[in-house]
Amino acid sequence: MPPPSDLRVLIVGAGLAGLIMGIMLGKAGIDYHILEQASRLRPLGTSITLHPVVxxxxxxxxxxxxxxxxxxPLRGITVLTSKGRRMGRIDTRSSKQKLGRQALVMSRPDLHELLLSKIPAHRLTTGMRVIGMAETQSGVMxxxxxxxxxxxxxxVGADGAYSATRHIMYSSLKKQGRLPESDLNPLFADKQCVVGMTCPLDPQKYPVLLNNSCEVKVLLGKDQHTSMWILPLRGNRIAWCVGGPDPRLQLNYSPSSPVSSGRSSPASSGRPSISSSGSSGSHGGRHSTSDWYPETAIEICEDVRNFKCPYGGSVMDxxxxxxxxxVSxxxxxxxxxxxxHHGRVVLVGDACHKIVPFFGQGASxxxxxxxxxxxxxxxxxxxSAEDITAIFExxxxxxxxxxxxxxxxSRExxxxxxxxGFKADMARSIVLRFTPTWLLRMIIGTSTGSRPVLDFLPRPSSSLKSWQ
Structure with missing residues (x-):
């Protein structure tokens, strides 16, 4: 049965979640339009992993x-000390036998550009900062x-961790006394990191760039919480991440707003109720501009200056x-x-479940x-409102x-x-030697027993021969 001919979906946010939602709706024959706050789309981030289950x-x-x-394809994850001693390895290729697929590692900006190229220009409007929503008998203005x-x-609110859609919806529910107390609590963060992606490098200097698969290297600092993740990408580039816990981050949060954060964000206050207008937060999971300080990355990166690079030379190279x-x-x-969800408004992705970003859990x-x-x-x-509420539930x-x-x-x-500490070192040694089910589940996807599909499209083929 085809969808109702008068069904129209508004998507707030042109990040990965909003774009993939738009592509799926187009394939389903459902009218949609994407509203993006940024006047010019500039994909941020470095690498991203897509799990076999998607x-x-x-x-x-x-x-x-x-x-x-x-x-x-993701081949494995090798954990090393800062001096290069191997602590253990997790082979992710077992997912191929279980699912017939392997996880894919790629540049996040490349993925964003690919998805954006599939959205017809007339279905996306940039420079649209959503400040209010008013429900009518037949829809939402x-x-x-x-x-x-x-x-x-x-x-559909696909506007990320500091979702304007969520705040507008929650403001209405709070006024009605219908919002659970837990939803009023702020986001939690006790870690920060610096991420980056190199310009194209010389494969003669870094032969790992010639490999057809990706092996993630995790370097652990001794007696410090800082670690470094390194992984080769297509285009002769290397993605990296340096960071770790910072307990001071928790002290900056204010419980007065459901989207307050430890950073300076436009999502901190003054959001409207569902039927009025006011200021709005960031869309598409993007951070406010005050977060992106390449210069301030130096102090964090200094912690890994003496780490031994698994590809030779220095990690600082x-x-x-x-x-x-x-650099972010x-x-x-x-x-x-x-x-x-509430009424005719529903959330997807980071707007309703913000996950610590390890191995692409958020995107998948x-x-x-x-x-x-x-x-x-x-x-x-x-x-009808009744039918829409039923599917949202x-x-x-x-x-x-x-x-x-x-x-x-991801948190574990x-x-x-x-x-x-000693106990943590022992736990890592055991886990890396005898990989537990929860860890493999996290890396290869949360469910190996089901392979979700779009019911209205032909079943996927298994003809791609390049998977090795």
Missing amino acids: IDLVDQLGLLEEMFALSR VTCADESTFFGSVV IIEATPKGL KVLLEEKMYHTW QAILDAACLVNMLHGLPSI KYFAQRSGPAKVASDS FADLIYDQ
């Missing part, structure tokens, strides 16, 4: 060949800061080969929200959210559990890497 969805969308050309308005049957525009200082926030979970929601929208009997029931598993697994892996 690869079939990518295949159904006809993106697998192009995505494979941008990426390398969205108001932007420039006083322009957009009307849709439903609104890799850091210094990174253009300033590709970020917080690693996390929070599972209890309320994912956002793709799974989008697929689940689009399947339900495709089977929607009508655009079903969406939450299906996706909240797996998202919680992903969040918990982060603690495994960053904890210090």
Whole structure:
């Protein structure tokens, strides 16, 4: 049964979650429009991993060949001391036997550009800062800061951890006394990192760039919480991440706002209720401009100056080969929200479950959210408020559990890497020698028993012969 002809979806945010949602809706024959706060899209970030469990969805969308050309299959994760002594290795290729696919590692900006290229120009409007939403009997009127308005049957908040959509929705629920206390608590962050991606390097100097697969190297500092992650990407580039816990981050949070943070963010206060207007937060998971200080990265990177580079030379050679525009200082926030929808408004991705970003859990979970929601929208009997509420409740029931598993697994892996001391060293040694089920589940996907698909498209093929 085709979706209702009068169904129109407004997506707030043109990050990875919003773009993949738009592509899926287009394949489903559902009218949609994406509203993005930024006037010019500038993809941020370095590397990203897509789990095997989402690869079939990518295949159904006809993106697998192009995505494979941008990426390398993840072969394993090797953990080393700062002096280069091997502590252990996790072989991720076992996922191929279980799922018939392997995880893919690629440049995040490359992935964003690929997804953006699949969105028709008339379906995306930039420079649209959402400041208000008013529900009517047949839909939702969205108001932007420039006083322009957009009307849709439903609104999907894909606008990241500091979601304006979520805040507008929560403001209304709070006034009605219907918002759980846990949802009023701020995001939690006790870690920060600096990430970067080098310019193209000489493969003669770094032969690892010639490999067809990707092996992640994790370097652990002795008697300090700082670690460094290094991984080769397509295009002769190397992605890296330096960081660790910083307990001082927790002291900067204010409980007065559901989206307050330890950084200077436009999402800190003054958000409107669902029927009025005011200031709005960042979209698409982007950080406020005050977060991106390439110069301030130096003090964090100094902690790894004496780390031995697994590719030869110094790790500082890799850091210094990174253009300033590709260096970012970020917080690693996390929070599972209890309320994912209200009326005709629903959240996906980081807007409803912000996961510590280890091995692409956030992106993969956002793709799974989008697929689940689009399947339900495709089977929607009508655009009545009752039918929409029913599918939103079903969406939450299906996706909240797996998202919680992903969040918990990522947190456990982060603690495994960053904890210090004799007991922590022993735990790492045991875990890396006898990889537990939860760790493999986290790396290869939260579910190896199910392979989610888009119900309205032909089943994915298994014809791609390049997977090795």
